[in-house]
Amino acid sequence: MSIAPTASQTLGPFFNYALPFSADLTGGGKAEGRAIFLRGRVTDVNAAPVRDALVEIWQANAAGAYAHPLDRDEARPRDPHFNGFGRVLTDAEGGFSFTTVVPGPVPFEGNRWQAPHVSVAVFSAGLLRRMRTRAYFPGEELNADDPVLAAVPAGRRPLLVAQAEDGGFRFDIRLRGENETPFFGD
């Protein structure tokens, strides 16, 4: 039997019943790996800030393991201090900031690997659907062979690579307009 999935609807402007998840994924610095911030701004067609948008991230730990039963591999151990999920509402400037670690490469198919990346999703008033994208890291050799990045038109790929800053990385999410962030189909 096949049943149809429920339709998505907008987040609305009044979401404030935050789960007890902080924007710090490292458990106050206890997680293995290189601690960084991952921050940016969510902007609209006029490059104006989008406030009260919900930004969610999901990522592997420093060893490239997801805290999930579908990922079990002794070569990539779990980290009890890192579950890989964070969410935060954007501020009046459209800004968001997570404290996390740089993820390790994660498997694709066969012997192929995916470059280190963070899955990112945005919900907002004014959006009927979730917008799903990925943040990659500059200078990673695997970026050149990443199967998901390769699906993005070459000219737009740089938009998915975060920019290094002192202590972390910047990943701006331009929902529409100039240098619009590429989003993946849902």
Place this chain on the structure above:
Amino acid sequence: MVEYASYPEGTQPGVNSERYFRTSQLAPSQPFVEAPVTLSEITGPLFPREGVSQDEADLTAGGKALGQLMVLAGQVRDEDARPLPGVLVEAWQANASGKYRHPVDGRDAPLDPHFVGGGRAVTDSEGRYRFVTIKPGAYPVPNSGNWWRPPHIHLSIYGYAFLSRMITQVYFPGDPLNELDSIFMSVPDDAARERLVAVTDTSVGLHEHALGYGFDIVLRGRNQTPMEDEGLQA
């Protein structure tokens, strides 16, 4: 093996919608990139039931909130109609006066000290969730030419995968505002839209106390294995 195909045609609102003008400012103008589904998409955050107390599914402070007391209850399943236990469902809504307890809601309508406006629940072994709440009021959207949102309850749902994560709204049967609402009407398919309307079902209510509304949820994905006991370690 789990499968996450794209959403079937017609089940979702368009990314851009003429009915909902704000999409022309926020929704992408470029088509979605079609990329392979990988381990990163078929995994996602899990929420152990111990982390959520039963009390959090009561938005009425034990029945003290003003308005029409009601239960919203239903089952969360995948596209194969398999129940999904251990799924986190969050609800938030306006009070009976159509006022949100939120700093951005500047409308001059009364707050109810006994109505917090939000709660959460984790689905049981049959994929069922249940909230006790009050029926929300309609509210006007500022600077919109007198557009009133029909009574609705916002739901946020985490399945077992980053891909099955979704946010939706529950509407009430027979409300004349439904068909005037740009957000409800942004779902072009009649059947898909009707699935966003709760079903009056006194059997899920509280006897001689609270009205009952049923609202079942179907998350994207097939052939899933329940992960109820596989909560996060951290």
